[in-house]
Amino acid sequence: MSQARFSIIPGWIVTDPRLKGRDLQVLCLLGRYTDRQGWCVRSQVKMAGQLNCARSTVQLSLDRLVTIGAVEKRAGVSRDGRDTSYWYRVIYDRAVVAEEMAAWDDGEPDDLPNDAVDETGENLGIQSRETVDFRQTPADISAPPADPASAPPADPRSAPYKNDPTLTTQAERRERDARERVINSDLEGQGTVGSAPAEDARVIERAFKRTFPRWPTYVDDSEPEARTAWLGLSSADRSEAADRIEDYIAATKAGPRKHICAFSRYLREKRWEKLPPRDAKPVATHSAEPPFGKGWGVMRLVELIQPPGPMPAPTHFIQKLIDAGGPQAERERLQHQARHGWPKVNAMHAHAADRRGFQVPVEILPLGEGFRQVKRGSPLWEAWRALHERWGRPWVPDGPDWIWMPAGEDPDAAMVEFEKAVKAKDADDDDGENRAAAE
Structure with a gap:
């Protein structure tokens, strides 16, 4: 695997704004060594040597990737109880929406054949190429592990157009229609529909979709609340709110609290209006x-x-010493706290x-x-x-x-x-x- 031609990483992580420094390089390096379930065991010292950086740089990137949710880390344990290299799992897919799963399950039995066999007659549990309708395959289903055999010849047919309506799931269509009804209703309440072009709702929604992912906490924020607050602003306010996002984040991180509020709160309270003008002389923080x-x-x-922050669990050997009680147990507990707290x-x-x-x-x-x-x-x-x-x-x-x-x-x-x-x-x-x- 040292000469791996490919690195398998989750596609969603590439545009995540929380990535810093060498995070993507570290993730790509892990992706060169993963097995079919995404697991690999690597030494941080070796990874630092491969990337020509300090071990601490690799460790900080790994901690950040674990926090983001792109990597799972588990401590390895040797037979004598000493620490070994960590096991890492690259997390390829996020959870599939339950409503979409139910929509896929509503299909006819013939749409999802499960009787494909190999040349030995063994059931493979996959769809045969002759019976599956590729247009009906949900786009968010994880791909199966790569087969070591050669890939079959490419299908001579043209690839489906990306906006083909048959590629949109039933759940996605219902969500899109409901969202447009809400947007149009809100615009009618503001007196926009009727005096503005009919595509205003789509323009506003596209602007929201561009702006919302720029917010540091958007993964955990409520998208419906953020959208409602976005629609409650005037066109000028929406433009200024989007333009001052980076200024607000920098000002918050430079302050004593450093807590980034939810995007909906930023919009409702118009917090960008409290920022100093951009032409003001910056103050060193x-x-x-x-x-x-x-x-x-x-x-x-x-x-x-x-107080100490969240810590990884001690190794099995150390945990046994701590559970035994006594002075040595207290020393081990304090040493573990000092290393990770x-x-x-x-x-x-x-x-x-x-x-x-x-x-x-x-x-x-x-x-x-x-x-x-x-x-x-x-x-x-x-x-x-x-x-x-x-x-x-x-x-x-x-x-x-x-x-x-x-x-x-x-x-x-x-x-x-x-x-x-x-x-x-x-x-x-x-x-x-x-x-x-x-x-």
């Missing part, structure tokens, strides 16, 4: 801080005082190993005013390391002889004061937002 510097240390501790901190450590800094919000940089340098290997250094181990947080990787930590000879007391400073800053930010909203 992040600063590229060098690894192990003061700003880098502030960012790291701000993340670590947060704070992915952003892990990314910072990986970047630091490659001598790369990290983008730190400028609003948290003042929290480093009370920091001081701690020498690697000193008693204070070891005290900070012990605190991280008791705390179940990842310790800083190998690097320079000095790092920045909150001032004080007692790390426990220093962290208490640091958390107080972070909470006080968050409270000030909330008060400022509330005042701005009231104004």
